[in-house]
Amino acid sequence: MNCIGVIGYGHMGSMLVNGFLSSGVLGVDEVVVTSRSQESRDACAAAWPGIGIARANREIARRCRTVILAVRPQETTEVLREIVPGMDGDEHVVSLAAGVGLTELEGLFSGSVTRAIPTITSTIGQGTTLVCHGRQVGMHDALRVEGLFSSIGNVMLVEEDELPAATILSSCGPGLLAAVIEELAGATARASGLAPDRALCLATETAAATAAYLRETGETPGDLVGRVATGGGVTEAGVKGLRERLPQVFDETVAAMLVRYGAVGK
Numbered sequence: 645m646n647c648i649g650v651i652g653y654g655h656m657g658s659m660l661v662n663g664f665l666s667s668g669v670l671g672v673d674e675v676v677v678t679s680r681s682q683e684s685r686d687a688c689a690a691a692w693p694g695i696g697i698a699r700a701n702r703e704i705a706r707r708c709r710t711v712i713l714a715v716r717p718q719e720t721t722e723v724l725r726e727i728v729p730g731m732d733g734d735e736h737v738v739s740l741a742a743g744v745g746l747t748e749l750e751g752l753f754s755g756s757v758t759r760a761i762p763t764i765t766s767t768i769g770q771g772t773t774l775v776c777h778g779r780q781v782g783m784h785d786a787l788r789v790e791g792l793f794s795s796i797g798n799v800m801l802v803e804e805d806e807l808p809a810a811t812i813l814s815s816c817g818p819g820l821l822a823a824v825i826e827e828l829a830g831a832t833a834r835a836s837g838l839a840p841d842r843a844l845c846l847a848t849e850t851a852a853a854t855a856a857y858l859r860e861t862g863e864t865p866g867d868l869v870g871r872v873a874t875g876g877g878v879t880e881a882g883v884k885g886l887r888e889r890l891p892q893v894f895d896e897t898v899a900a901m902l903v904r905y906g907a908v909g910k
């Protein structure tokens with residue numbers, strides 16, 4: 645009954661199960677997983693022999709005190725509606741769904757509800773899970789969930805009205821930056837004889853090294869640009885063009901994402 649239940653063994657559900665178990669914060673006898681398809685349930689059972697596999701969502705609600713909803717936003721309220729009748733109210737529901745608010749979740753389940761927004765980079769133990777506890781969540785449950793997510797990376801407590809912007813940076817961010825790396829490498833390869841795979845390899849390494857440099861030195865991005873862009877040199881020409889055009893590109897990108905954020909759970 646004190647185990648952790650995970651409903652939905654997709655990208656996030658499988659990442660959390662793998663992370664919690666490989667970090668040692670949980671053992672296989674403390675986790676019960678279900679997913680809509682037999683294929684996903686079999687994949688989980690094969691990856692983690694001895695783990696609890698439930699055939700139905702309601703079984704998770706019966707067996708687990710902490711229930712992580714790792715289904716898509718448009719499936720989250722439907723799954724919660726389905727499991728609530730089998731719950732006694734003492735459970736702690738943790739929803740990963742972007743765009744589904746605490747008010748809506750607490751309207752369906754009157755017990756403890758937390759929103760947690762992980763990031764795919766926690767697959768390698770990096771990145772930040774955003775955590776926003778509902779009003780009913782007691783200290784013990786809050787610390788337990790924060791401890792779980794700490795085992796796969798950083799945890800940042802946020803207010804719910806900060807979640808959309810923080811999600812764009814922390815959780816959508818890897819997708820945005822991966823697209824930027826791909827475009828930079830692609831443009832360089834198109835403009836030269838450099839092979840696309842070598843261009844992508846260099847761009848990826850440079851992005852990783854740049855992020856590590858900023859984190860380790862504490863320099864601002866502006867400081868770093870100043871160190872790289874020799875006056876009248878090559879970088880200066882590139883950064884000038886980006887600074888003219890990128891603010892508008894990113895303003896439009898963020899605006900579109902915020903619009904979608906508001907509609908994604910509907």
Ligand SMILES: NC(=O)c1ccc[n+]([C@@H]2O[C@H](COP(=O)([O-])OP(=O)(O)OC[C@H]3O[C@@H](n4cnc5c(N)ncnc54)[C@H](OP(=O)(O)O)[C@@H]3O)[C@@H](O)[C@H]2O)c1
Binds near residue numbers: 713720
């Ligand atoms: N991906 C990210 O980087 C990320 C980051 C932060 C938050 N999130 C949030 O995390 C949640 C999951 O995202 P995801 O990327 O992991 O999605 P996903 O890969 O599509 O996984 C969702 C899983 O839910 C399962 N499912 C669907 N309906 C179900 C039902 N009625 N009962 C039980 N299982 C059901 C599906 O199972 P089958 O495969 O078995 O059919 C699927 O594997 C979303 O709410 C998203 O907003 C995602």
